[in-house]
Amino acid sequence: MVMTTHEEKMRTVRFRVAATPHIVLNSEICRNQCSVHACVYVCPANLFVPLDDGGILFNYEQCFECGTCYIACNQEGAIDWSYPDGGYGVTFRES
Amino acid sequence: MTAPPAKEQFDVIIVGAGPAGSAAALLSARAGLKVMLLERGEYPGAKNVSGAVFYGSAILNELIPNWWEHAPVERHICRRDIAFMSPTTSVALDFHCVGDGYGTAPYNGFTVLRPKFDRWLAAQAEAAGAFVLTSAVVDDVLRENGRIVGVRVRREQGEIYGNVVIACDGVNSFLAKKAGLQRTFHPHELSLGVKEVVGLDPAIIQDRFRLNDNDGIAFEYLGAITEDVHGGAFLYTNRDSLSLGVIGQISSLVERRKRPYELLERFKAHPAVAPLVRGSKLREYSAHLIPESGWAMKPKLYTDGMLVAGDAAGFCLAAGLYLEGMNYAMQSGLAAAETAIAACARGNFSARTLAAYQKHLKQRHVSTDFRAYRHAPSFVNGPRLQNLYPEMVACGMEQLFRVDGAPKRKILPLAYRMARQFEMKPGQLFRDAYQVARAYLW
Ligand SMILES: Cc1cc2nc3c(=O)[nH]c(=O)nc-3n(C[C@H](O)[C@H](O)[C@H](O)COP(=O)(O)OP(=O)(O)OC[C@H]3O[C@@H](n4cnc5c(N)ncnc54)[C@H](O)[C@@H]3O)c2cc1C
Ligand code: SF4
Ligand code: SF4
Numbered sequence: 001m002v003m004t005t006h007e008e009k010m011r012t013v014r015f016r017v018a019a020t021p022h023i024v025l026n027s028e029i030c031r032n033q034c035s036v037h038a039c040v041y042v043c044p045a046n047l048f049v050p051l052d053d054g055g056i057l058f059n060y061e062q063c064f065e066c067g068t069c070y071i072a073c074n075q076e077g078a079i080d081w082s083y084p085d086g087g088y089g090v091t092f093r094e095s
Numbered sequence: 096m097t098a099p100p101a102k103e104q105f106d107v108i109i110v111g112a113g114p115a116g117s118a119a120a121l122l123s124a125r126a127g128l129k130v131m132l133l134e135r136g137e138y139p140g141a142k143n144v145s146g147a148v149f150y151g152s153a154i155l156n157e158l159i160p161n162w163w164e165h166a167p168v169e170r171h172i173c174r175r176d177i178a179f180m181s182p183t184t185s186v187a188l189d190f191h192c193v194g195d196g197y198g199t200a201p202y203n204g205f206t207v208l209r210p211k212f213d214r215w216l217a218a219q220a221e222a223a224g225a226f227v228l229t230s231a232v233v234d235d236v237l238r239e240n241g242r243i244v245g246v247r248v249r250r251e252q253g254e255i256y257g258n259v260v261i262a263c264d265g266v267n268s269f270l271a272k273k274a275g276l277q278r279t280f281h282p283h284e285l286s287l288g289v290k291e292v293v294g295l296d297p298a299i300i301q302d303r304f305r306l307n308d309n310d311g312i313a314f315e316y317l318g319a320i321t322e323d324v325h326g327g328a329f330l331y332t333n334r335d336s337l338s339l340g341v342i343g344q345i346s347s348l349v350e351r352r353k354r355p356y357e358l359l360e361r362f363k364a365h366p367a368v369a370p371l372v373r374g375s376k377l378r379e380y381s382a383h384l385i386p387e388s389g390w391a392m393k394p395k396l397y398t399d400g401m402l403v404a405g406d407a408a409g410f411c412l413a414a415g416l417y418l419e420g421m422n423y424a425m426q427s428g429l430a431a432a433e434t435a436i437a438a439c440a441r442g443n444f445s446a447r448t449l450a451a452y453q454k455h456l457k458q459r460h461v462s463t464d465f466r467a468y469r470h471a472p473s474f475v476n477g478p479r480l481q482n483l484y485p486e487m488v489a490c491g492m493e494q495l496f497r498v499d500g501a502p503k504r505k506i507l508p509l510a511y512r513m514a515r516q517f518e519m520k521p522g523q524l525f526r527d528a529y530q531v532a533r534a535y536l537w
Contacts, residue, residue, distance in 0.1 A: 002293070002363060002372050006356050009291070009380035016137070038282075038349040044289045044356060044382035064382040065142060067267040068287045071280055071384075072345050083135055085249060087230030091141045092210050094292045094336070095381035 006046055010062055018088035021060040022081075023069070029078040031055040038072040039079075064090050105131045105226075107435045108246055108257035110233045110270055112139035112217045114151070114421045115405025115428035116263030120220035120227075121158060122432035128439055130225035131255060132217065133248065135232040140213030143265075144290060144383035146329050146338060148172055148204045148313050149212070151422030154429075156201040159219060166215050169206035169333035170311025173197045174304075177416065178367065180318040181489035185367040198310070206311050206331050206338065208292070236260060236274050236401065242444070243274060243400035258444045259435040260401045263428055266384045268394075268407035276403055277394035282346035284388040286326060286413065289355040290340030293375035297335045303371065304332055314371075317415060318485025320362055324353050325481045328362045329418065330371060337375060339363070342385060342413075355382070385420070387413045390469035396456075397434075397449040404431040410461055414471035415480070416535070423461055430455035471534040479527055487517050 001008070030037075031054045039048040039056065045064055049057040063084075070081040083089070107123045109116045112134035120132040136142040152171075155162045163171075178187040197203045221227045228248075237245040237254055245256035262270040266285070271277035304312050316328040326343035341358045348355060363372050386392055392409040396402065404410070405424035412419045434452040438444050456462040491513045495506070504512070514524065 001376050002369075002374070003360055004291075004377050004380075009356060009377065012377055012379045013381070036349065041352050041354055042287065042345060042348050044287060046354070046356070066287065066382050066384050068285075068345060068382075068384060071285055072282050072349050082234075083232050086135050086232045087137045089142075091137050092144065092379065092381055094208050094210065094379040095144045095290055095338075 010045065013062070014091045014093060015062055016088050016091060017061045018084045022065075022084040022089070023058070023060045023063060024080040025056060025058045026078050026080070027055050029075050034075050034078065036074060038074065039069045042068045042072045044068065102254070102256050105129050105255065105257035106439050107131070107259050107261060107432070108133065108255055109261045109263055110246060111263035111265055111405070111407070112136075112227065112229075113143055113213060113263060113265060113405060113424060114216065115407070115424035116261070117213065117216040117220050117428070118158070118425040119261050119263060119404060119428035119432040120217070120225040121223050122429050123435055124220055124223035124225040126432075126436045128436065130220070131257065132220060132225050132227045133231045133233055133246070133255075134217070134227070134229045136229060138210070138214050138229055139217035139227070140210035143209040143213055144288065144381045145207075145209050145421055146290075146313075146331055146340065146418060147207050147209055147421065148331055149207045149421045150204040150419050151425045152202045152205060154422060154425055161200065163202065163205060167207070167211040169208065170306070170309050171198070171202040172204040172206065172311045172313050172331075174306070174310070174312035176312060176314045178314065178316045179485035179488045180316055180320040180365065180367065181486045181493075182319050183366060184489040184493050185316075186488050186492045193310070204313070206313075206333050208333065233264070233270060236270060241399065243398065246270075258400070259438060259449070261428070261431045261435065262401065262403045262407050263405045263424070264407050266386045266406040266411075268403065271394045271403045271407050274398060274401055276396070276398060276401075280392065282349060283344060284386070284392050286342050286344045286385045286387045287348065287355055287382060288340050288342045288385055289359050289380070289382045290338060291359065291380050292333070292336050292338050292378045293372060294336045294378050295375040299374065300332055300335070300337070306332065309334075315416070315418065316362070317481075318489065319482060320365060321358055322351070322353065322361070323482060324348055324351050324358065327415070330368065336378060337372060339372065344387065356380075385413050386411045387472055389414070389472050390465045391472065393465070397446055397452050399446045399449075400444050402431040402434060402449060402452055404428045410465065412464065412468060414468055414534070423464070426459045427456060427461050430459045430461060468534070470530070479523075480531075483517055483519070484527075487513050487519070490516070
């Protein structure tokens with residue numbers, strides 16, 4: 001299994017999911033003010049899913065906490081980004 | 096300076112147990128200071144990703160003699176390979192040295208797995224007397240009378256006080272921003288790295304890469320390997336696995352609408368790479384940012400009661416030939432510790448006293464190296480070096496070696512034809528040659 005799908009990749013990563021999300025989107029801004037949707041392409045965990053109405057569906061649970069999305073996003077206030085509580089979130093074992 | 100508050104007081108609070116933080120904690124604790132090392136991960140290294148070749152062996156050897164005999168290391172790197180790629184060809188420079196310092200102690204570099212290595216390094220700081228608190232997210236700095244006097248951990252009564260705070264919280268460093276020392280970043284200043292560790296039998300690794308015992312090789316790839324995205328790729332040998340990954344500038348990923356993990360798959364499928372990874376099995380996928388711009392994104396490095404080190408200070412040399420961050424993280428962490436130790440001896444933690452950090456950074460060759468290579472990142476991330484030249488070289492070689500019955504061309508006419516085919520103007524060529532020279536030669 002050299003070539004792997006994104007789902008197969010994500011299955012190798014351990015996450016300890018916190019009860020509350022550490023990243024929250026302001027979906028109004030995503031839907032009404034953003035045409036680039038940069039987050040959809042850059043997120044290495046593929047957590048931003050474009051919706052038919054122009055909005056974005058986001059789930060924080062399998063996040064690498066890398067920061068790429070808030071840096072790529074060109075709309076002020078669209079992403080409220082912080083780290084999950086201590087000990088939660090991604091836990092790498094080999095990388 | 097005002098008297099320290101009556102609560103529990105540390106000499107040094109270090110935020111982040113990566114190589115910068117753990118090195119700073121180790122040195123400070125050995126100097127007899129009361130040290131608190133805070134890490135948000137379940138264990139040090141749980142959040143951290145590198146290639147990873149650790150080029151700081153000689154530095155660490157000063158602190159822990161023959162450290163590699165005790166630490167979780169994979170292979171010592173005695174071969175380095177730099178390849179220029181087109182979609183179907185590669186032209187590589189292969190450097191192999193088993194001589195002094197490469198094949199012998201203290202060794203030039205080791206592949207490591209960060210979750211294991213970072214955990215070990217933090218344990219060394221703990222053994223030297225530092226308090227290490229994991230699962231602790233620092234949310235802000237504490238201020239009194241305008242000066243930083245500690246940090247706030249996200250928990251009940253999370254205030255921790257200390258004379259000097261050293262921010263070693265990595266590339267996103269919210270602490271440096273909270274302290275007003277760093278600005279917000281632009282997407283062209285950072286790159287995203289996506290990586291896989293794939294398992295492979297050690298005997299196959301040794302045969303396939305022509306390595307003896309614990310020898311290792313580091314491949315860096317430039318050019319069309321990331322298609323039209325500015326970036327590169329790497330492949331390093333571990334003991335019984337390979338670490339491989341693709342690095343792409345954020346702005347360029349956005350512009351080209353490329354998904355990083357798809358570039359990673361194409362990298363593995365490249366005809367020059369596929370035979371190297373054949374038969375391997377994915378163990379872990381990961382992703383992390385790199386502060387590519389180095390000198391250009393350096394924050395203000397100190398203020399009253401606080402210093403910034405490692406990736407948090409932009410001390411990561413990511414410029415084509417080099418991908419070195421762990422060694423500079425360690426060096427700058429040590430320089431910050433030396434500054435804190437001297438400040439504690441004087442009992443003064445003002446910005447003026449902490450300005451000595453600049454001197455220590457120079458003595459440890461951090462600021463001097465980054466100044467010397469300050470032109471490299473922007474040039475390396477330019478479109479011509481990223482894609483055009485590597486592809487020109489690869490195509491040129493393809494034609495140089497082609498035997499198809501047509502008359503053989505000598506190198507100069509061939510180069511001329513290449514330049515025309517890729518629409519290069521001589522003026523541009525000279526300007527770029529000057530830029531390369533300025534970035535790497537003097
Ligand atoms: C794909 C990739 C490949 C690389 N390859 C190499 C290589 O081969 N060789 C090399 O030398 N360098 C490499 N680098 C660069 C190297 O990883 C970094 O330069 C290095 O890790 C920086 O060390 P640091 O201690 O400054 O930061 P980090 O290693 O990032 O450590 C920061 C620590 O702070 C913790 N932290 C952050 N915020 C908080 C907070 N608020 N509260 C508590 N804790 C916090 C984090 O959990 C982390 O443990 C690579 C980087 C990437 C992404
Ligand atoms: S998060 Fe930012 S980039 Fe993504 S859709 Fe919303 S506004 Fe656009
Ligand atoms: S932090 Fe990284 S992994 Fe998490 S959502 Fe943002 S881009 Fe995706």
